[in-house]
């Protein structure tokens with residue numbers, strides 16, 4: 267069986283968006299016999315694609331299997347650049363490591379690395395990111411924006427807004443953002459974002475934006491270390507969530523919002539970020555490397571810096587910290 271034809275057939279059926287295409291038409295388009303089309307369809311059904319065969323009309327794709335097959339995701343993509351170059355790895359230590367390597371090898375702006383399983387997923391400050399197999403989205407996006415390095419931290423906030431919009435669009439859930447890089451549902455973490463930088467004297471060479479999103483895990487799928495603090499979209503919505511749609515939607519919003527940020531600055535995105543934030547207007551404790559401060563989170567600056575007012579009335583700019591709500 268010609269694998270390329272099988273993949274192209276799926277793309278064609280995805281692009282048809284639920285309308286039927288006759289076996290004869292597919293046979294003509296691919297230059298094969300109708301029997302060969304039928305054999306490819308059977309092969310796809312075995313791989314978990316649900317394809318209805320409607321009399322006198324043809325084939326309709328009604329469901330995709332729960333894999334991260336890149337050509338399927340690309341058929342769903344509504345982006346100009348993000349994800350047009352996509353690398354899929356069945357298992358890897360960390361998509362961040364793979365993406366750093368690709369960026370050094372001149373991978374283009376918008377390159378995406380996706381995996382089913384990370385054996386050494388990482389968070390900030392070398393913390394662990396638990397990345398169980400087949401249930402989440404573990405992905406790194408390479409961006410090459412023409413901005414000075416001091417404009418890099420806001421990309422974490424821009425990405426958070428993009429992921430929240432995508433979760434809303436695909437599931438109807440209403441997530442909140444906890445400064446700077448956590449997305450929460452009912453107070454538990456469903457997403458972490460890690461932005462890393464490759465830069466030299468000429469400025470930013472590449473931003474590597476890592477997104478870890480818990481999608482279809484149940485409580486028992488999480489490591490005991492995070493069972494009480496982590497949640498997944500399935501745990502919150504009660505439904506299985508289509509990871510391919512979600513990847514496509516995240517990349518769409520990330521392209522829109524990062525382009526908006528680069529073209530027009532942080533103003534509009536700051537407003538969006540604040541509207542989703544669970545941190546602003548709340549009393550918080552900020553744990554930093556050298557000190558811990560408690561006070562009221564008043565807002566973020568145009569630079570993405572958290573403004574925290576301590577009881578003595580002083581306003582502190584927080585660049586990096588772990589935040590806990592104190593009420």
Ligand code: BT5
Pocket residue numbers: 359360361362363384386387388389390391393394395396397403404405406447448455456457458459460476477478479480492495496497
């Ligand atoms: C983060 O760090 O939240 C950033 C996580 C980024 C992960 C992505 S996955 C794709 C790409 N490849 C990588 O290797 N990384 C990126 P931080 O704010 O430091 O939070 C880490 C903390 O989150 C841990 O110390 C745990 O407490 C908690 N945690 C770990 N795994 C979790 C999970 N699956 N769900 C919820 N919380 C988790």
